[in-house]
Amino acid sequence: MDVAASYAVTPGGSDFRDVTRVFALASQEMEPGSIVAVDAFSLNDAMTAIEIGDPRLDTGMELETTERLQFDPLTPLLPEEICWIIDRSMAYETEWHASNPLAHTVYTLLYVHYLNDVDPDVLPFLSMINLDPSRPLELITVVLRAYTSGLLKSCNLAWNELSKGSLLDTEDWQSDKSDVSLLEGWPVKAAVARLDAALTWLSTTTKVPPSWQEALKIRLQFRRTILLLLNSTESLTRDHEDFKHLLQSARHSLSIIRAHPCESITSSSPAHAAFDLHIARRLNTFLPVRVIEVPSPEQTCNAYERILNGWEDLAGLSRTYQISTWNQVGLHQSWFSAPGARPAYIRSSAQTLFYDGIQIIQSQPQSWLVGRFFEETIGVSYNVFAQYWGGPGSVSLLELEKRVIHTVIPHIRGLWNNPARRRRFLVKSILDWHMIYDTLCVLVEGLDTTDIDPVTSRTLNQFSKAVVLWRLASIREVILSGFQLELYHPLERPFAYWFAAQVIDVHLGFLDVLLNRMASVVPQDSPSRKEMQFQHVFLLALQAMSMAMFISLIRGLPLNAIFNQWEQLRANLHRRYKWAFQPAYDMFEFNPIVLEPDFTHFLREVQKVQDLGQNQAIVVNAKDRTQKESLRSTTEYFELAQRLLQGLISTDSTGALEGKWGHDRMKLLRGMSETCQELHPYLAASSSDEGDTSRISISALDWTRSFPNIDAFCRP
C-alpha cells in the first residue's frame, strides 16, 4: 500500500495532530488514583465500557491463533469448489434456523458481503481476465451470485416471519442482522429470476462438465423452491395445491442432494477463503464471536428435512378447521421430538397460521372459535346453549365468548412455543379456563329453568364440563412437562407422578359422566364421543404408568426419605405448584375442579407403599375402571397400561384424529406401548433388588421413539 493511498483511506481524514506524547507526559505528572475526565463523567461510564484488547469483551480483536485467508471474490473457482461453497452455506443456513446468530452462520460466507463486486454488469472486462477454461468466472458472477442472493432473500423471508413476535428473539431465534442487508427491498421475483438465469446458463454452457452442471443445477433448484415455499407460507390456505407441489419438488431435490453430497475440497483450494468464521469481528454486532461447527452434509439434509416436514404439517393444518385437532397436533409435536428438532421458523409459522392477529386459519373470525370449542368438546352446538341468552354474540354472552377466544387462541398458539414458554402459557391458562368455567356456571345458575325441560337443562349444565376437560388436560401437561424440562428434584418426582395420576383420575370421572351418566348429551357416533372414548382408555393407560412410576420411585428412595425431609419438600412443592395456590381463585363464585394438591393424601399413599411388601396388594386410588380390579405392583401397572394401549392399537382407534394426524397418534400409542414393554425387565430387576430403581438407566433404553413427555417416564 503506498503512502498516498494509505493517507487517503485513514479514517477521519487528515486534520489530526499526534498527541501521544501529551498523554505520556500527563501520565507521569498525574498522581496515582487521579483521573482527568469530563464533568458529567461517572464511574458507571468506566464500568460499562468495553475494554479493547480483552478477548472476552473485544469482539473485534484478532486472536493470534486465528488465521485469515485472503479473499478475493473474483478468484476463479472450479465447479466442485462452487458446489462445496453452496453446501457449506446451506449448512450454515440450517444453523441460523437452529437459533444461532447470522453473524456466526450465514454471514461467514464472504460473498454475502461482496455481491456487488461480482455483478457481471459492472465487470465489463470480465472475459479478458478469465484465463482458465476450467474455472469460468460465470460460476462466480452468475451461479454463486444467484445462489447467494437467493440464500439472503430466503433468510429475509424467514426473518420477517420470525420477527412477528410469536417467538422470543434471542431465546428462540437471533434477529441481529449486524447492519448487513438481507436484500429486504428486493422482490422475491427478482431473486427467482436471477436463479432462473443461472439455471439457464448452466443448462446451455459448455464450460462446465455435465456432472457438475447437474450438481449445481439441483442446488439452485432447491434454493429456488425453498425461496418460493417461504414466500407462499403466508398464503398457504389460498395456494394450497401449489404449495404441495413445491414441497414435493423440494423433497425431490433434497433427496438428490442427500444422495450426492459434494466431496470435500483440497486443503489448498482458494474456496476455503470464501468463509471467514470470525467475520463477526468486523460486523456491527456486540455478540461475542463464536465459531460454529459446520454440520455434516447428512446433518444439513436432516435439518432441511425437518423444515420440509414442518411445512407438510402446516399444509395439513391449513385445511384443518377443528381446534381439538390443532390442540392434539400441537401436543404431539412437542411430545414427539427433542425441542431442538423443531425449527423456530415452523413454530412461528404455525402460530401465525392459527391466528394472524385478524383471522383464524386465514379465513375465520374469532367468534368462530367459540362455536367450534363447544361443539368439538361435548358434541353439542353452542347455539343450543346461547339461545337462552339471546343467541351467539348477545350482550349477556359477550364476556363468556371473549374469555373463550382469549384463552383458546394463546392456548393453541402456545403449544408451538419452546418447552419452557409453552409450560408457562399452560400454567397461565389454568386460571383462564377456570374463569370460563365460573362464567358458564354463573350464567346457568342465573337462568330461569321453569320453562326448560329436564333434558335440555342437563345439557346446559354440561357446557361447563367442556371447559373442565381442557383445564384438566392443561394441568396434566404442566405436571408432566416438568420432567421434560428437568424441573424436579429427585424427591419431588414421586409427587409429580402421584399428582398427575390424581388429576387424570378426576378427568376420567368427568369423561365417565359425559359418556355414561349423561349419555344423552354427547351424540352417539359424533367425533366428540369417539374422542372421549379414546381419551378414556388413553388416560387410563397414562394413569397406570404414572402410578407405576410413583410406586417404583418411592421404593427406590431410602425408607422414610419423604417423611424425614417433608418440611423442606413441602415448601418446595408449594413453590413448584404455586399456580395451584393462587389467591385469585377466591374471587370466583365457583370452586375450581382440582386445585391444591392434597399433601396429606399423598403422605398416606407414600406410607401405604412403604408399609406393604413387594408382593402384597397395593390398593391405591387408581382403580381400573373397566375391570374393577386392584393392582399389585409396578409391573402390573405397566402391564395394564400396555394392555390398554394394545387394545387401542389393535382396533386402530385414533379418536377424532384421522389421516396423517391419526397416523401420528398411532405412532404415539405404539411408542408408549413399547416403553411399557421395555420397562418390565428394569422394574422386575429393581423389584428383586429391594426396589433399587436407580438401576433404570436412561441410556440403556431406546428413548428415540415417540412418547408423550418421554422424560417423565425415564427418570428414576
Next chain:
Amino acid sequence: MALSAANTSNASHTSATAELRQLLSSTLRITVVDGRIFLGSFIGTDQPMNILLTDTEEYRIESSEAGKNDREESSSTSGRFVGQILIPWKIIQKIEVQEPVQPQPSARTQSGYDGHVM
C-alpha cells in the same frame, strides 16, 4: 476496570495535564497494536492512561499483504460502531486529536480585496 475513580481535583495542574484537559470532548483517533483505529469522543483517562472514548467507531486497516485487494481495503475502512470503549495504554500505538476546523477565509478578508463591488 482499570480506570479508577478518584477526585479529579487531585490531578496536578501542570502543563501536560492541563493540555490533556484541553483535549476532553475532542475527537481522538487512537491506533492500537493490532492495526485497528478507533475514532471517538475522549471522555476521560486515569493515571495509567486507560483511555475512555464514547460514540466510537472501529476501523480496520489491512496489512500491506491483505491490502493488495482494493475491494477488501475499501470495505475495511467503513467503520463499525462499538460505542463506549476503554483502551489500555499498553496496546496504544498512536493517539491523535482532530484539529478544530478553521473557518475558510472569506473573500472580504483576503488581502488584495479592494472593496469594490464588481
